[in-house]
Amino acid sequence: MLKAEATIPTTAGLSYVAAVCARLAQSDFDARAEAGRGRVALVDDLGTGTLEAAPDRLHVRLESRTEQGLSVLKFLLSAQIEEVAAAEHPEVVWSGDGCDSADLPSLREMTVRRVADVTPHVRRITLTGQDLVRFEGDSLHVRLLFPPEGVHPPEWPKPGKNGRPVWPPEDRRPVQRVYTIRRIDASAGELDIDFVLHAAPGIASGWAAGARPGAVIGLMGPGGREVRPAAHVLLAGDETAIPAMARILARLPEDTAGQVLIEVEDEREVQSLAHPAGITLLWLFRRGREPGRNDLLADAVMSAPLPEHGDVFCWLGAEEAIARRIRSYWREEKGLDRARCLAVGYWKHALTLDEGG
Numbered sequence: 001m002l003k004a005e006a007t008i009p010t011t012a013g014l015s016y017v018a019a020v021c022a023r024l025a026q027s028d029f030d031a032r033a034e035a036g037r038g039r040v041a042l043v044d045d046l047g048t049g050t051l052e053a054a055p056d057r058l059h060v061r062l063e064s065r066t067e068q069g070l071s072v073l074k075f076l077l078s079a080q081i082e083e084v085a086a087a088e089h090p091e092v093v094w095s096g097d098g099c100d101s102a103d104l105p106s107l108r109e110m111t112v113r114r115v116a117d118v119t120p121h122v123r124r125i126t127l128t129g130q131d132l133v134r135f136e137g138d139s140l141h142v143r144l145l146f147p148p149e150g151v152h153p154p155e156w157p158k159p160g161k162n163g164r165p166v167w168p169p170e171d172r173r174p175v176q177r178v179y180t181i182r183r184i185d186a187s188a189g190e191l192d193i194d195f196v197l198h199a200a201p202g203i204a205s206g207w208a209a210g211a212r213p214g215a216v217i218g219l220m221g222p223g224g225r226e227v228r229p230a231a232h233v234l235l236a237g238d239e240t241a242i243p244a245m246a247r248i249l250a251r252l253p254e255d256t257a258g259q260v261l262i263e264v265e266d267e268r269e270v271q272s273l274a275h276p277a278g279i280t281l282l283w284l285f286r287r288g289r290e291p292g293r294n295d296l297l298a299d300a301v302m303s304a305p306l307p308e309h310g311d312v313f314c315w316l317g318a319e320e321a322i323a324r325r326i327r328s329y330w331r332e333e334k335g336l337d338r339a340r341c342l343a344v345g346y347w348k349h350a351l352t353l354d355e356g357g
């Protein structure tokens with residue numbers, strides 16, 4: 001078992017324990033506080049954090065089976081403590097396992113091995129790097145780090161004493177974007193990311209459009225937990241969510257029933273996705289309508305039948321406004337609680353001149 005601890009001098013430990021646990025419970029963590037003692041558990045018994053309030057201090061102990069679990073706990077608890085105790089400017093300094101490491105355990109430097117077009121608007125980039133085992137689990141998403149042009153060698157974030165990354169100065173700081181691991185083979189030291197080449201290229205899609213073998217980017221993570229088991233699943237998303245939906249589908253038990261709704265430009269963007277026999281796939285074609293500003297996906301989601309038995313899980317990944325709309329539809333109109341639905345904004349229409357003035 002890996003361990004770390006921190007002591008924060010304060011007389012307000014009791015209220016901090018309660019506040020940290022309440023905030024984490026709200027964000028779907030298993031977190032409970034009682035009589036000045038709090039316990040925060042990561043999923044799958046990956047690790048626990050114990051907070052104990054004494055009259056003059058708050059003591060935090062972390063335990064995890066994995067380096068990753070310990071670093072998540074360090075990050076999570078120092079971020080929460082620093083926020084709830086902001087008025088005191090507490091310094092959370094961890095001691096114990098992994099605290100002397102010069103590199104973030106969540107960071108890998110990756111090199112482009114192959115570039116291939118999956119469809120006219122989806123480019124698959126195979127990245128190679130060392131020690132990828134931690135990226136093989138249930139968490140599908142990673143942060144990709146793109147170094148600014150001209151910064152050679154790239155500069156990556158380093159671990160701070162509080163377990164949170166310390167980033168290079170602004171002019172050398174890599175830009176981050178969230179992507180999904182479409183395929184991973186840790187034993188071969190490689191993974192695939194499918195980049196949507198959207199019409200107004202940003203840092204990530206622009207990089208993917210021009211990427212050549214040998215190019216270097218950073219990878220941080222993994223994170224995210226997407227789907228809870230259910231007899232019936234409804235998955236919906238645009239092309240940015242195809243990698244996540246493909247991986248979710250591949251892991252569903254064979255007897256799962258349900259529907260998948262996928263919005264893409266046209267027939268040329270259709271991909272072959274393995275899925276349980278009881279799940280139907282419906283491709284929705286935009287045919288020139290603007291991505292993220294049409295009703296195709298939302299209308300299809302709102303017309304999708306859900307069984308009466310209630311053993312359902314609904315998931316969506318799409319433009320932020322669509323995700324907001326569907327989240328409130330599922331929660332308020334269909335009465336699904338947080339455990340039964342998840343709608344995530346995968347990208348956001350930028351504040352362009354015509355909107356922002």
Ligand SMILES: Cc1cc2nc3c(=O)[nH]c(=O)nc-3n(C[C@H](O)[C@H](O)[C@H](O)COP(=O)(O)OP(=O)(O)OC[C@H]3O[C@@H](n4cnc5c(N)ncnc54)[C@H](O)[C@@H]3O)c2cc1C
Pocket residue numbers: 141177178179180181193194195196197198199200201202203204205206224239240241243244291344345346347348349350
């Ligand atoms: C959990 C998660 C997983 C994701 N997985 C993937 C993935 O596997 N593959 C993938 O391609 N994307 C994925 N995304 C979405 C991706 O992070 C965004 O599309 C991101 O904005 C792309 O960055 P960029 O630098 O290319 O563009 P940005 O600099 O962010 O944006 C530049 C311009 O492009 C517009 N834009 C951004 N994305 C799109 C789009 N998809 N369609 C149309 N216009 C767009 C913006 O509104 C802006 O005007 C994921 C997002 C999340 C939150």
